[in-house]
Amino acid sequence: MADFWAAYQSTLGFAMVNAFFALSTYAVLSAGMLSFATVTFAALGGFLGAQLAVHLALPPVLVMPVSALSGALLAYVVALLFLRLDSHWMALASLALVLITRVVALNATALTGGVNGLSVPLSLPLWVLAAILAVICVVFWRLSASWYGIAARAVREDAAVAATLGIPQRRIQTIAFIISGAVGGLGGILLALMLQFLSPETYFIDIAFTMIAAVVLGGSYHWAGAIVGAVVFTALPVLLQAVVPDFEKVANGICLLLIMIFLPRGLIDPRALRLRRARKAPSR
Amino acid sequence: MRIAKGAALVAAMLLAGGSVLAGPARAAALAPGDYKVGFVAEITGPIAFAGKSFLAGAQLAADEISANGWMGKGTHISVLVKDSASDAARAIQDIHQFIADRSVIATTCCILSPVANSVKPIVASAGIPLVIHGATLPGLPAPPWVYSMTVLPGPKDVATAVKMAETTKPKSVTYFLAADNDAFKARLGAARAALEKMGVKTAGVVSVLTADTDFTAPATQAMGEHPDAILIYTTQAPAVGIIAALRQRGYTGTIVGNDVLSPASVFKKLGPAVVGIPFPIGFSSDLATTPEAKAFVAGYKAKFGNDPDIYSAQGYEAIWFIAQGLRAAGGKPTRATLAKTLAAQHEVTHNVYGGEPITGGQIDTAGTTIVAWSADGKLVPWTGAK
Amino acid sequence: MSLFVEQLINGCALGSLYALFAIGFGLVFATLGILNAAHGTYASWAAIAALAAVQRLGLPFPLAVLVGVAAGGALGVAVDQIAFQPLRRRGAGMLGALITSIAAWIVLDNLAGVATGQDSLSFPTDSYPGGMLHVGGIAFSTMQLITIIAMLAATLGMHLLVRHSRFGAAMRAVGWKEQAAAIVGVDPRRVVLATAFLAGAASGLAGVLGGISTANVSYSLGEGLMLKGFAAVVVGGYDDVRGAALAGVALGILEVMSAQYVSTSLRDGITYALLLGFLLLRPRGLFGGTSFVRA
Numbered sequence: 001m002a003d004f005w006a007a008y009q010s011t012l013g014f015a016m017v018n019a020f021f022a023l024s025t026y027a028v029l030s031a032g033m034l035s036f037a038t039v040t041f042a043a044l045g046g047f048l049g050a051q052l053a054v055h056l057a058l059p060p061v062l063v064m065p066v067s068a069l070s071g072a073l074l075a076y077v078v079a080l081l082f083l084r085l086d087s088h089w090m091a092l093a094s095l096a097l098v099l100i101t102r103v104v105a106l107n108a109t110a111l112t113g114g115v116n117g118l119s120v121p122l123s124l125p126l127w128v129l130a131a132i133l134a135v136i137c138v139v140f141w142r143l144s145a146s147w148y149g150i151a152a153r154a155v156r157e158d159a160a161v162a163a164t165l166g167i168p169q170r171r172i173q174t175i176a177f178i179i180s181g182a183v184g185g186l187g188g189i190l191l192a193l194m195l196q197f198l199s200p201e202t203y204f205i206d207i208a209f210t211m212i213a214a215v216v217l218g219g220s221y222h223w224a225g226a227i228v229g230a231v232v233f234t235a236l237p238v239l240l241q242a243v244v245p246d247f248e249k250v251a252n253g254i255c256l257l258l259i260m261i262f263l264p265r266g267l268i269d270p271r272a273l274r275l276r277r278a279r280k281a282p283s284r
Numbered sequence: 285m286r287i288a289k290g291a292a293l294v295a296a297m298l299l300a301g302g303s304v305l306a307g308p309a310r311a312a313a314l315a316p317g318d319y320k321v322g323f324v325a326e327i328t329g330p331i332a333f334a335g336k337s338f339l340a341g342a343q344l345a346a347d348e349i350s351a352n353g354w355m356g357k358g359t360h361i362s363v364l365v366k367d368s369a370s371d372a373a374r375a376i377q378d379i380h381q382f383i384a385d386r387s388v389i390a391t392t393c394c395i396l397s398p399v400a401n402s403v404k405p406i407v408a409s410a411g412i413p414l415v416i417h418g419a420t421l422p423g424l425p426a427p428p429w430v431y432s433m434t435v436l437p438g439p440k441d442v443a444t445a446v447k448m449a450e451t452t453k454p455k456s457v458t459y460f461l462a463a464d465n466d467a468f469k470a471r472l473g474a475a476r477a478a479l480e481k482m483g484v485k486t487a488g489v490v491s492v493l494t495a496d497t498d499f500t501a502p503a504t505q506a507m508g509e510h511p512d513a514i515l516i517y518t519t520q521a522p523a524v525g526i527i528a529a530l531r532q533r534g535y536t537g538t539i540v541g542n543d544v545l546s547p548a549s550v551f552k553k554l555g556p557a558v559v560g561i562p563f564p565i566g567f568s569s570d571l572a573t574t575p576e577a578k579a580f581v582a583g584y585k586a587k588f589g590n591d592p593d594i595y596s597a598q599g600y601e602a603i604w605f606i607a608q609g610l611r612a613a614g615g616k617p618t619r620a621t622l623a624k625t626l627a628a629q630h631e632v633t634h635n636v637y638g639g640e641p642i643t644g645g646q647i648d649t650a651g652t653t654i655v656a657w658s659a660d661g662k663l664v665p666w667t668g669a670k
Numbered sequence: 671m672s673l674f675v676e677q678l679i680n681g682c683a684l685g686s687l688y689a690l691f692a693i694g695f696g697l698v699f700a701t702l703g704i705l706n707a708a709h710g711t712y713a714s715w716a717a718i719a720a721l722a723a724v725q726r727l728g729l730p731f732p733l734a735v736l737v738g739v740a741a742g743g744a745l746g747v748a749v750d751q752i753a754f755q756p757l758r759r760r761g762a763g764m765l766g767a768l769i770t771s772i773a774a775w776i777v778l779d780n781l782a783g784v785a786t787g788q789d790s791l792s793f794p795t796d797s798y799p800g801g802m803l804h805v806g807g808i809a810f811s812t813m814q815l816i817t818i819i820a821m822l823a824a825t826l827g828m829h830l831l832v833r834h835s836r837f838g839a840a841m842r843a844v845g846w847k848e849q850a851a852a853i854v855g856v857d858p859r860r861v862v863l864a865t866a867f868l869a870g871a872a873s874g875l876a877g878v879l880g881g882i883s884t885a886n887v888s889y890s891l892g893e894g895l896m897l898k899g900f901a902a903v904v905v906g907g908y909d910d911v912r913g914a915a916l917a918g919v920a921l922g923i924l925e926v927m928s929a930q931y932v933s934t935s936l937r938d939g940i941t942y943a944l945l946l947g948f949l950l951l952r953p954r955g956l957f958g959g960t961s962f963v964r965a
Contacts, residue, residue: 007384010377034765081950088764091705092904093949096942099897103939106464115466117398121405195372197402200464202372209707209772216769238377241367247784248367249328253776260770261756328780330890332788463935491934497884497894500814501680501926508673521790521886528792528885532811534802553792553885 008238009126013194015234016129020187021211022218022226023136024180029220030149031176032156034087035094036208037078038184040101041071043203045185046192047105047112050120060124064132064189071185072178079177083170098208105200117199124193132190133227136183140223143179152176217259219266228267312614316358321346321606322366322382324393324403326418329369331395333549334520334595338395338417339365340588341599348583349603355611361603364388370395372402379403383410389610389622390415392602397421397467404430413609413623417602418595420467425645428627432646433602437543438471440564443652445475445515445540448562449482451668452538454512456485460502460526462518463491471542472517487511492526494519503529513538520544524554531557547593551661559659562666564652567597567636570663571653577636597636601647604634672807677926683814685922686821687880689915691899693828694746694872696908701845701865703764707771708749710892710899711778712870713877716742717887718785720878724797731798735878742874743867749774750866758862782889790888798882813883820879824872825915831868832911841865845909898925901945 024038045067052058052066078097082090105112112118143149151172154162159169192198210233218229236255240248265271323342326335342363350360364382368375375393382388383406391407394400395418407414408429416424416432425432448454459476462468476486487509490502503526506514514530514537516523523544530539541563544550551558565571569581569591580600584592592600609626610617617625632640637649656666695709720738723729729737753770799812832838843851844861852858876895881887898921906917921941929937 003384003386005384007381010380014373014377029765034768085949088699088703088705089949091768092900093946095900096904096945096949099901100939100942100946103936103942107935107939115464115469117401119401123405195376195402196405197372197398199372199398201398213769213772216765220765237374247780249369249780250777250784253773253780256776257753257770257773260766260773261753264757264760264766328783328788332783333790336788491929493934493938495890495894497880497886497890498684499884500811501677501684501929504673504676504680505930508676521890524790525885532800532802533809549789553790555795 010194011234011238013126013129015231016126016133017187017190017194018211018214018230018234019133019227020136020183020190021207022214022230023140023223024184024187025211025215026140026220026223026226027180027183028173028176029215030156030223031152031173032087032159033173033176034091034212035082035177035180036091036098036205036212037075037082037094037177038180038187038211039098039203039205039208040078041075041181041184042188042191042207043101043105044074044188045071046188046198046203047118049185049189050118050192050198051111053120053122054118060122060128060189060193064186067189068182068186071188072182075177075181075184076174078181079174083173083177095205095208098205102200102204105203112200113198115200117197120192120196120198122193123196124190129190132186136186137223137227144223148172148175213256215266217256217266219268219270221265222268222270225266225268232267314356314359314611314614315616316356318360318362318387319355319607319610320385320388321361321363321603322379322385322388322391323363324368324375324378324382324391325365326370326395327365327367329371331370334395334418334547335370337547337593337595338599339363340584341592341596341601342392342417342603344580344584344587344592344596345600345603345607347587348579349607355607356614359610361607361610363603368393368399370399372399375399375403376406379406379414383407383412388412389617389619390606392417392599392606394419397424400424411623412619413606413626415602415605417598422467422470427645428623430645431605431626431642433598433605433632435566435647435649437467437564438474440566440652441471441475441517441542442478444542444562444564444654446478446482447654447666448513448515448538448540448668449479449484452513454484454538456487456509456511457513457515458487458506458509458511459489460506460514460516460518460522461489461491462494462522464493465519468517468519472515475515475517492518492522494522496522497525499525499529500533502526503533503535506530507533507535511537513540515540517542518544520547520550524550524558527554527557527561543594545657546655546663547595548591548661551657556659558657560656560666562654562656562668565594565655565663566649566653567592567594568653568655568663569593571655571665572636574636574638576634577638580636601632601635601640605629605632608633673930675808676810677930678923679808679810679814681923681926682919683810683817683883683922684926685919686817687876687895687918688898688902688922689821689918690824690872690876690879691895692902692906692914692918693825693911694869694876695899696903696906696911696914697828697832697865697872698869699903699908701841702750702754702862703845704754704767704771705764706749706869707768707896708753708774708778709771709869709873710896711775711782711889712742712745712749712873712892713880713895714782714887714889714892715745715778716874716877717881717891718782720881721791721793721887724793734797735875738878739871739874742877743871745778746866746868746870746873747863749778749870750862755862779889779892782892786888790886790890792885792887793882811883813879817879817883820875821915821919824875825911828868828872829911837861837864898922898941901941904945905948 028035049063049067053063151167214229214233215226219225240251325339346361346363366378390413392415394416397419400419414430461472490506539561541561545563546565572578572581613625639650654666655663658664716738719741720734723734723737753774757766840856844858902918906913928940
């Protein structure tokens with residue numbers, strides 16, 4: 001048991017870090033927007049936090065709020081620029097932002113260490129990681145039942161109807177971006193602490209695609225779906241490697257395809273849960 | 285000289301293999317059993333072509349060491365493989381799984397330097413020896429926990445550039461640089477300084493990126509500077525593309541490559557375009573002279589059906605080095621005692637380079653062999669004659 | 671001066687590959703509403719198929735190109751039917767199709783790695799017209815000329831098809847609103863299949879020509895085209911073939927010129943900053959029309 005724990009503790013750690021990225025992606029998705037900008041927020045939070053930790057020797061507890069805040073600020077700026085675009089174009093713009101992020105990471109050597117990368121000689125106990133994730137979960141849970149959560153759902157389901165109900169779409173989506181930025185920035189520094197080394201490749205398109213996939217896989221209509229998706233997506237390659245070592249990634253892709261086709265609303269689907277409950281309950 | 289030394293080593297090896305001969309450095313014979321090495325492989329992903337060679341070399345070494353009980357009677361060494369696909373996060377997870385497996389006595393990993401840098405602090409704090417088999421960044425080794433089996437390419441590049449300048453006497457040269465790779469930046473700097481000291485002018489430096497695929501424009505740019513020679517300091521894919529583009533556009537001057545040109549796949553791909561281009565090499569199956577090197581080539585061919593390259597040699601040496609440590613440690617070694625013993629080794633005794641000293645956990649090889657591909661696809665010593 | 675002209679030609683040839691890629695990518699986006707992450711893998715597989723045709727069957731260059739184009743088109747149709755059709759039937763949105771396209775990308779990309787033995791292969795030098803042409807002190811390769819001509823022909827053909835044929839009208843109708851198209855007698859299924867095939871074929875053509883001229887047949891071929899082709903779609907606008915083609919060529923020239931006269935490390939930054947600028951200032955592309963948004 002102790003061995004099993006030791007063997008898979010880093011997998012659990014990465015699963016939790018990925019859960020932050022997935023939640024960040026979910027935050028914008030829940031307000032009806034597809035955005036890959038989480039990667040950019042994570043890069044800012046990660047590099048800035050790592051620099052503070054290395055050069056000013058700040059403890060991780062102080063660094064994390066700074067990372068989250070910087071992510072949120074950047075997200076606010078991104079929201080100001082991007083919310084003028086309609087949905088398809090915003091997805092494309094956020095993808096462009098990810099590509100630019102890598103170029104900046106390669107060239108802004110003072111912040112990122114450039115091609116040499118950046119060593120982060122700090123580590124984080126897993127229970128701290130779990131505790132932070134728990135706090136974020138509570139925040140998402142409270143949010144989903146709040147006025148904001150309901151308004152966001154309305155904007156996502158039908159923006160025109162939401163507008164006639166007097167829901168300020170632009171403001172709801174800006175808030176969604178800020179939440180996404182804060183959680184993404186936090187995820188960025190947590191990934192840095194898990195890897196203990198950052199390079200321009202650390203925050204790139206792979207994170208964007210796997211996290212979107214994780215959210216949709218887990219279920220994009222409930223915040224818990226993001227976490228389930230992230231865990232499945234982190235564990236799947238490890239499991240598949242044991243089963244089909246040569247075609248592990250191919251099997252990964254096929255799993256994703258099958259889930260999307262047969263479970264299009266993801267593993268955690270509040271509507272299906274409600275329907276099941278309704279069916280079980282005595283209706284007459 | 286080299287051959288004599290090698291023969292003596294083989295003799296010593298046979299003696300040791302047959303009996304429980306106690307060498308002066310050894311306290312007791314290694315306890316019988318299967319010693320497991322965790323190999324973080326890169327057999328899928330962007331550099332899988334090299335990753336496969338590293339792993340094949342390691343597997344051959346394990347077979348050889350186990351077959352004749354080289355570490356002692358009833359001892360085996362085996363390689364456990366986990367693929368990281370060159371992803372740092374995956375490599376960390378793999379290493380943690382090896383650390384958790386109490387039967388794993390040592391680990392080996394990493395072709396990419398950032399990945400090696402991520403894994404390094406973990407093995408040091410967990411206390412398990414790590415032999416890096418591919419990453420070339422200087423400063424990676426940190427005994428007693430971390431060792432590198434990759435010869436630092438910088439000095440060999442300088443020697444090659446100088447020899448080229450001495451033989452072909454160019455007036456001005458142009459350099460190609462993988463601008464997003466700091467190791468190559470340093471290698472270019474060293475070669476350029478040496479050539480400028482010899483009075484060879486720098487016509488220009490053309491930058492490319494490692495992920496680039498189109499090299500027509502960079503080749504045009506370099507040829508626009510009309511250099512007498514072009515020196516290439518990039519990773520393999522760009523180097524191949526640059527040579528193809530230069531030759532296609534009709535460049536006839538001297539081209540100097542680097543060690544990335546040595547695998548057979550490069551000749552297969554480029555054919556006549558790469559013939560006669562000099563580059564330094566640590567190991568080549570065509571130039572194997574010592575008995576160990578010849579045995580390695582023959583064994584590799586028998587097991588995998590093709591010739592080993594420098595990558596297979598490095599994977600092979602990583603396992604031999606760990607086995608050497610285990611044998612020297614004797615008794616029932618732990619990860620910590622194995623690390624202590626490895627730190628005390630001053631050379632890898634069973635090597636395919638004709639001498640492989642270790643300083644500060646970093647191996648080196650004697651001299652620089654400069655080779656070029658011949659028209660029939662063999663590596664031959666480079667003479668400078670066109 | 672001749673250096674400048676040669677680099678201009680290099681940029682045009684490189685940009686032609688982006689353009690070929692972009693017109694297919696844009697076509698699928700405009701007609702089917704799918705942001706297809708697997709589009710680049712069609713190029714890789716087309717090049718692999720053409721190489722196999724050369725090495726196994728000994729086919730000459732024009733036939734090998736045809737094999738590659740057909741393979742790209744067939745793959746486009748196969749991916750559409752396997753990964754997109756089940757979602758389409760259910761009326762799921764663009765997000766679902768993006769995810770299944772990512773899945774298809776992962777699968778095809780990794781299988782391409784297996785097919786080439788994780789290596790980068792190249793066409794034998796005698797299997798294509800590999801010579802250099804010299805015109806008034808300017809040197810360029812035959813393949814570059816072929817690439818540029820192929821791009822012009824494909825763009826013109828695609829433009830005529832989409833804008834000036836009955837079938838093109840049907841495509842645009844489906845792109846605008848599928849049910850409405852069905853009501854006025856357009857068979858959406860035929861349009862979907864044809865669009866998927868044409869897009870895959872264009873990507874395949876880019877793959878074969880790019881695989882030959884860059885001496886790189888591997889999964890990275892498609893990935894390289896993907897990022898730049900995507901930029902071309904955004905700058906050029908996805909609902910006009912000419913815009914995507916022009917933007918592709920312009921990006922190719924910009925890339926080559928910024929590497930020659932500015933800096934290689936900033937090269938991609940310039941491209942992507944331009945991309946973002948276009949998105950924010952002119953979000954419908956060079957030739958973008960008005961959009962139909964439900965009020």
